[in-house]
Amino acid sequence: KILIALILGYTFDKNKISSTTYLPSHETITSLMTNLKLDGELSFHNIHHASKDFGNQFRFLPLAVLYPNSVSDISTLVNYIFQMGLTSDVTIAPRGHGHSLEGQAQAHQGVVINMESLAKSQEMRFHIDDNTSPPFVDVSAGELWINILHESLKLGFAPKSWTDYLHLTVGGTLSNAGISGQAFRHGPQINNVHQLQVVTGTGEVVTCTKETNSDLFHGVLGGLGQFGIITRAHISLEPAPEMVKWIKVLYLDFATFTKDQEQLISSNNSFDYVEGFVLINRTGLLNNWRSSIKNKDPVRARRFVSEGKTIFCLEIAKYFKKEDVHTIDQKVENLLSKLNYNEFTLSISEVSYVEFLDRVHVSELKLQEKGLWDVPHPWLNLLVPKSKIHKFADEIFGKILTDSSNGPILIYPVDKSRWNTKTSMVTPNENVFYLVAFLSSAMPSSTGSDSLENILSQNKKILEVCETASLETKQYLPHYNTQEEWKKHFGSQWEVFVGRKYLYDPLAILTPGQRIFQKAV
Ligand code: FAD
Incomplete structure (x- = not known):
């Protein structure tokens, strides 16, 4: 002691x-x-x-x-x-x-x-024909998720749960959680591993699972690298889809938006991916709508005024195999008919599974070209209990945040009732909570609203509101300066x-x- x-x-x-x-x-x-x-x-x-x-x-x-x-x-x-x-x-x-x-x-x-150097010397081992256990891949913790995707697709399989960006290592995301639009169904990535090899802080090499050395297994998952260095992981696989219907729709009303999101994550017969984002005071929003996505009603869509408003975008995806190409449109239409979005804002595109999962990398390449990728990123990620999300939105969107041009603001619910809650990951007390991610980029020489100082001060205000209004939020990818705060x-x-x-x-x-x-x- x-x-x-x-x-x-x-x-x-x-x-x-x-x-x-x-x-x-x-x-x-x-x-x-x-x-x-x-x-x-x-x-x-x-x-x-x-x-x-x-x-x-x-x-x-x-x-x-x-x-x-x-x-x-x-x-x-x-x-x-x-x-x-x-x-x-x-x-x-x-x-x-x-x-x-x-x-x-x-x-x-x-x-x-x-x-990553370790990953270069270790191979990926696929276990997919083994009748005694569900399919999985045994990988080095230094492996990038994008490489795992490409290798497993060669065998017609893929991991189930992702992050929005795949150029991250297995050990890096497992030390946090690994949350994306599939987490409502499969849980975060830490829910989709069933064996780890770990080097502890004494140098001991330990293999752990839910049953063997289970305390270490649960501890390192979401454990912020505190209890050991993960060196290998067994990651669950499923037969991979080939194509994706990638859909975006807009809402002017937050209550309708969240009601639809919550309905989607509570159903077993739903989309395969559910996320969303907030757009504040965006001029000519739909004119800039992703060019690969075709609006159903471009004339009415162009009249959609976004200036001065806070608008909510639901982003959903339905996976399918090429052989289902004749039935997928009907399936998607049936699922969409249960939602209450502004109808003329419907945008649907069809992309390969890899294009969908690796979507952020496309933005990365564009930003790199403009020299805007290696700028400061004062990100703030919060987990907000469902019962407080309306109060949170009232206090933050349009008040503390008056525009969203410094970077995307993601917002989507997950339900942890099916998650493994023995891990080190910290979540709010309620089963359903929202991930709200303020993904800002700061312009190095700016003194305006996109300066590092301004964004940090905005983040501070957001955290203060969470505290004073007792919103019971938790930070994801947490960052604190004192042990009291960690406690x-x-x-x-x-x-x-x-x-x-x-x-x-x-x-x-x-x-x-x-x-x-x-x-x-
Ligand atoms: P690093 O930054 O290298 O490490 C992260 C932490 O884990 C460090 O403390 C490190 O010491 C520790 N660590 C690294 N490897 C190991 C290991 N093998 N064993 C034990 N500890 C280890 N997160 C999500 O959940 N969902 C998202 O959708 C998402 N999108 C993102 C998009 C972008 C563009 C970026 C930059 C980040 C995103 N993240 C997301 C956050 C990301 O998951 C974390 O930042 C993650 O830690 C990054 O992985 P990394 O390999 O770069 O880890």
């Missing part, structure tokens, strides 16, 4: 982007270089990328980056640092694709493990979380960038 007492009571010093170059500890370097016997490489030079992430707000230079060629490389490094005990303040952060928002995969003066975030799960830290990473070596625990030295 003494160690835990040391790592509790922690307040993070809020250093933003820092230009400081640190003098690495020569003793640690010499000791790591001479003592570690690795299949891969420990580099003290190729380290600069590991001090960056998608959020582009925090920058901490590590001492070294491990490019592992085997799981044993990872366990050797962790065990070595563990054996150094309290004499060293070196920490270790696994880095997936580095798409964290606030330095969560960084380790200031520590060692970052490049998990509040975890609520009744805090004690279990701390207990697991004590068991699996007693020196608090792992994943310091989450700023939950500080290494005891």
Whole structure:
């Protein structure tokens, strides 16, 4: 208990982007270089990328980056640092694709493990003809979801639950949850894995499932990298669809919009994907409607005035096989007939399953071309209980947020009644809650509404309203500066979380960038 007492009571010093170059500890370097016997490489030079992430707000230079060629490389490094005990303040952060928002995969003066390097040395193993278990793929945790999609499609299968963007690693999303428009049916990605291989904070390699080492299994899922480094995962597969009817419709009334969303996620005979987004004060909204999507009634649609208004877009998808091409339109029409959207705003496109799932990558390429992808991303993701979503919308949309041109605002409900609630993921108390994601991009030299400062201040106001109006929201991809805030975030799960830290990473070596625990030295 003494160690835990040391790592509790922690307040993070809020250093933003820092230009400081640190003098690495020569003793640690010499000791790591001479003592570690690795299949891969420990580099003290190729380290600069590991001090960056998608959020582009925090920058901490590590001492070294491990490019592992085997799981044993990872366990050797962790065990070595563990054996150094309290004499060293070196920490270790696994880095997936580095798409964290606030330095969560960084380790200031520590060692970052490049998990994609591990994936290069490990193969994907498909288990689809096995009569004893449902189909799954056994993959490296450093593998990108997009690669898993392409490989599994070659066999006619695919994972069931996704994120909106697939250029993320398995370990990175499983450490959070992995939520997208399929989660209402299949749960988040952490619900669709049934075996993990984990290197704990002592360097021990442990295989865990719901039945064996189940506490570690549940702990690392949504565990923010605190209890172990996931090195392999068994991911559930299903026979893959080939095509997708991708549909968008608009609503002027929030109550009608949410009623339809909630009805869709409660039915077993529904669409396969349900999301939505908020559009505030968008001029000529429908004129800019995605060019690949054809409006049913373009003349009336063009008259749709969006200036000064808050409009809600329901985004839904129905998957199908090519052999169902003659019946799919009727099926979609039947499902749509139960909804109450503004009829003339219906937009339907037909795309391949890969095009649909990899849709955000298309936007990424466009933004990269314009130099707008590597800008600061002060994102705020909230989980809002169903009973509070109307109050939330009243207080935020059109009041705190008067336009949505800094980036998409996603909003869609999920129902956790069928989820595995033993994981470390924190959700509101109600079964149905909304994911509301403010996905802002800040313009580096701007002083206007799209400046980093302005967006951060808007985020702060949103969080303050949630607090003062007792909306009982929880942050997703959480970010806090003090342990008190973390304690509040975890609520009744805090004690279990701390207990697991004590068991699996007693020196608090792992994943310091989450700023939950500080290494005891
Ligand atoms: P990293 O940023 O590298 O790591 C994330 C955290 O996990 C870090 O703390 C890291 O130390 C830890 N970690 C990494 N690998 C491991 C491992 N093997 N074992 C243990 N801990 C590990 N999320 C959703 O749920 N739904 C979405 O639809 C969604 N869309 C997104 C779209 C974009 C464009 C972006 C940038 C992010 C999106 N996210 C979404 C968030 C995303 O899931 C997380 O940021 C995720 O952590 C990124 O994965 P990564 O591989 O880049 O992880």
